Amino acid sequence: MKEVKCECGHVNPHGTVLCEACGKVLDEQSQDKSLLDMRYEGSARRSQTYNKSIVDKIWNFFSSVKVGVWLIVITLVASAAGTILPQEMYIPPTMPAEEYYEDQYGWFGKLYYELGFNNLYSSWWYLVFIAMIGISLVICSLDRVVPLYKALKAQRVTRHEGFLKRQRVFGISKNVDENDILVVKQRLQAKRYHVREENGDLLAEKGRFSRWGPYVNHVGLIIFLIGGMLRFVPGMYIDKVLWLREGETKVVPETDGQYYVANEKFILENYDKEKENKAFEAAIDRAGMVVKNYQTNAVLYKRVGPAIPGEQPELEKVKEHQIRVNQPLKFEKFALYQVDYKLDELNTMSFSLTNKETGKTFGDVKISLYDPKPKYDLGNGYGVEVLSFFPDFEFAENGEPTTKSRIPNNPAFVFRMTSPEVPDGETSFVAIQQTIEPLGDNQYKMAFKGIETKNVTALTVRKDLTIWIIVLGGILFMIGVMQGAYWNHRRIWLQHKNGEIWISAHTNKNWYGLKREIESALSETKINIPDDQVQKETMDKESV
Amino acid sequence: MKKRRLIMRTTILIILAAAVVYTLYANLTKDNRMKVEVGKQAPDFALVDMNGEKHKLSDYKGQGVFLNFWGTWCKPCEAEMPYINNQFNHYKDQGVQVLAVNVSESELAVNQFAERKKLDFPIVIDTDGQVQTAYGINPLPATFLIDKDGKVVKYHTGTLTERTVREFMEKIKP
Numbered sequence: 001m002k003e004v005k006c007e008c009g010h011v012n013p014h015g016t017v018l019c020e021a022c023g024k025v026l027d028e029q030s031q032d033k034s035l036l037d038m039r040y041e042g043s044a045r046r047s048q049t050y051n052k053s054i055v056d057k058i059w060n061f062f063s064s065v066k067v068g069v070w071l072i073v074i075t076l077v078a079s080a081a082g083t084i085l086p087q088e089m090y091i092p093p094t095m096p097a098e099e100y101y102e103d104q105y106g107w108f109g110k111l112y113y114e115l116g117f118n119n120l121y122s123s124w125w126y127l128v129f130i131a132m133i134g135i136s137l138v139i140c141s142l143d144r145v146v147p148l149y150k151a152l153k154a155q156r157v158t159r160h161e162g163f164l165k166r167q168r169v170f171g172i173s174k175n176v177d178e179n180d181i182l183v184v185k186q187r188l189q190a191k192r193y194h195v196r197e198e199n200g201d202l203l204a205e206k207g208r209f210s211r212w213g214p215y216v217n218h219v220g221l222i223i224f225l226i227g228g229m230l231r232f233v234p235g236m237y238i239d240k241v242l243w244l245r246e247g248e249t250k251v252v253p254e255t256d257g258q259y260y261v262a263n264e265k266f267i268l269e270n271y272d273k274e275k276e277n278k279a280f281e282a283a284i285d286r287a288g289m290v291v292k293n294y295q296t297n298a299v300l301y302k303r304v305g306p307a308i309p310g311e312q313p314e315l316e317k318v319k320e321h322q323i324r325v326n327q328p329l330k331f332e333k334f335a336l337y338q339v340d341y342k343l344d345e346l347n348t349m350s351f352s353l354t355n356k357e358t359g360k361t362f363g364d365v366k367i368s369l370y371d372p373k374p375k376y377d378l379g380n381g382y383g384v385e386v387l388s389f390f391p392d393f394e395f396a397e398n399g400e401p402t403t404k405s406r407i408p409n410n411p412a413f414v415f416r417m418t419s420p421e422v423p424d425g426e427t428s429f430v431a432i433q434q435t436i437e438p439l440g441d442n443q444y445k446m447a448f449k450g451i452e453t454k455n456v457t458a459l460t461v462r463k464d465l466t467i468w469i470i471v472l473g474g475i476l477f478m479i480g481v482m483q484g485a486y487w488n489h490r491r492i493w494l495q496h497k498n499g500e501i502w503i504s505a506h507t508n509k510n511w512y513g514l515k516r517e518i519e520s521a522l523s524e525t526k527i528n529i530p531d532d533q534v535q536k537e538t539m540d541k542e543s544v
Numbered sequence: 545m546k547k548r549r550l551i552m553r554t555t556i557l558i559i560l561a562a563a564v565v566y567t568l569y570a571n572l573t574k575d576n577r578m579k580v581e582v583g584k585q586a587p588d589f590a591l592v593d594m595n596g597e598k599h600k601l602s603d604y605k606g607q608g609v610f611l612n613f614w615g616t617w618c619k620p621c622e623a624e625m626p627y628i629n630n631q632f633n634h635y636k637d638q639g640v641q642v643l644a645v646n647v648s649e650s651e652l653a654v655n656q657f658a659e660r661k662k663l664d665f666p667i668v669i670d671t672d673g674q675v676q677t678a679y680g681i682n683p684l685p686a687t688f689l690i691d692k693d694g695k696v697v698k699y700h701t702g703t704l705t706e707r708t709v710r711e712f713m714e715k716i717k718p
Binding site: 053055056058059122124127128131134135138139142226229232233234249250251253257308309310311370371372373374386387388389391392402403404405406 | 550553554556557560563564566567568570571572587588589590591600615616617647648649650651652653655656668670672673674675677678
């Protein structure tokens with residue numbers, strides 16, 4: 001590889017614009033510019049100058065900021081597109097997604113579904129874009145921070161004339177007292193400049209630290225992305241929903257059958273204007289029902305000894321907890337959050353065996369909808385048999401009664417009622433608000449008496465070992481932003497050239513602050529305040 | 545210098561590519577990642593059948609086990625039951641056991657179903673869903689073929705024909 005040896009003796013990598021040591025302009029094109037482009041200190045971004053193997057080509061593609069910006073723009077547009085219609089995980093589970101989108105949103109919904117936008121954020125191409133942004137971040141940063149670090153480290157105090165006079169802030173003074181230079185040096189030191197001296201030339205520098213801000217920020221972003229990536233590693237991130245009826249005990253998913261949780265009671269409280277502060281009375285009136293509290297009284301159990309699934313486990317109580325919104329039940333790395341509920345799910349139904357003519361009853365039957373008994377004996381020759389039970393009753397296409405699911409949403413029974421008058425029994429089909437006597441008129445009926453209901457709670461089972469990595473990434477991100485935003489890298493060169501004193505200055509931002517510092521450092525000395533060549537240029541143009 | 549740079553760049557690119565490929569792979573397979581994999585040991589379980597007899601999977605070592613998960617409301621489950629019953633009667637003396645795990649329904653519903661369909665093989669009820677969780681069951685019907693060493697040979701979801709049931713039993717015959 002070609003290396004460029006500057007006249008000052010420093011050897012620069014190929015593609016360097018400004019000599020790392022003395023700042024002499026090495027690049028032909030920059031020769032005739034009146035001001036220098038100081039980005040990355042004119043160091044050789046090697047990717048831009050070196051392009052040989054396929055590895056270099058891939059590297060160079062990702063090293064381009066232009067490519068990075070386009071990747072971000074495309075990802076932004078795609079992310080926005082994903083918010084036009086709800087994602088599949090948020091649509092109600094009443095209808096398959098395939099039909100839902102067309103049904104709700106017409107041809108646009110259909111197109112949306114067919115393009116796969118219903119699961120946009122987990123689609124492979126979206127992840128590929130995110131990944132490419134990550135790669136671009138790593139390579140762009142590496143490709144810039146290394147040469148920048150080297151250039152800033154290699155810089156000498158004495159700079160080339162061409163470098164000095166092409167700085168934005170530049171001025172020449174004649175007949176300067178050596179003593180003035182000493183005064184300026186001390187004043188700059190008082191302003192916390194780090195001043196280096198070489199052959200009577202000065203380089204005052206402060207806030208170089210600020211230059212690393214963007215890279216610290218990028219490291220934070222990359223850690224953040226790694227945290228996101230770790231969520232896909234089994235065991236790092238769990239997000240499941242557990243439905244629990246009151247009185248039910250179930251194994252907590254993803255705990256290898258180690259933990260069980262019981263729902264003792266689910267409570268839904270509304271704001272009551274009688275009990276709250278008077279000030280809220282009008283608001284409660286206007287809004288109607290406002291929920292004050294969702295609460296599950298839960299008990300956590302741990303399994304004792306080994307058990308295989310299906311066997312009655314031996315449980316040991318660990319703790320009781322009232323799970324409320326944002327007050328989860330925590331154990332080990334897990335947390336159980338209140339997330340959903342269903343009130344008044346049917347639990348039992350009661351009937352009375354009744355003589356249709358006299359209205360006389362011969363005993364009550366209370367049937368558990370989760371565990372109905374085949375036979376209920378009422379004594380004295382009376383009894384009820386459950387011939388069929390349909391927890392979620394509907395008529396099938398062929399007219400047969402059938403059940404849609406095992407949840408007792410709409411229970412129906414076929415009873416055989418036996419009595420001393422009809423010892424062989426009478427058959428009756430009983431559903432909610434409906435009785436059919438398929439084998440002719442009966443003497444007896446099962447008169448509906450009442451129901452008992454239970455509330456069901458839904459808990460989110462959450463385990464997240466990646467959160468601290470994501471938090472760390474976020475903190476580094478902010479440190480990087482602050483580092484780059486609240487500090488400025490300022491340099492002032494004060495040098496002897498041709499028997500004159502040349503003064504140049506550079507900062508990566510806040511030129512006004514830099515100029516003020518120079519003014520106060522040079523005040524009452526024979527050194528002239530340097531000009532801002534950018535400002536001068538625009539003023540010249542305006543006056544013409 | 546040149547060589548070192550090539551090695552550096554290649555290593556960094558390989559590390560980045562590996563991370564990306566892994567993430568994509570993990571993400572795209574997370575939905576169909578089975579709890580119970582073919583070729584692996586089937587998780588042991590113990591459930592009590594309708595006659596009060598306990599069935600423990602590991603007690604059937606040396607026999608093939610045709611493990612079927614079903615529900616009474618599930619039409620395809622209902623359709624395949626007679627086939628399973630026929631083949632059970634044919635293969636039970638050849639060392640193939642059928643275990644039909646009902647998914648948390650009431651005893652009444654299961655008994656009536658078994659009577660109506662005249663099922664001879666043992667039926668167990670997974671009342672609190674532990675076995676379903678262990679096997680990651682969804683959707684129904686689901687059938688696992690377990691060989692004489694307790695390894696899962698095949699997983700199938702969806703209705704079976706009489707012929708496939710026979711083929712399945714043939715497969716796990718010790």
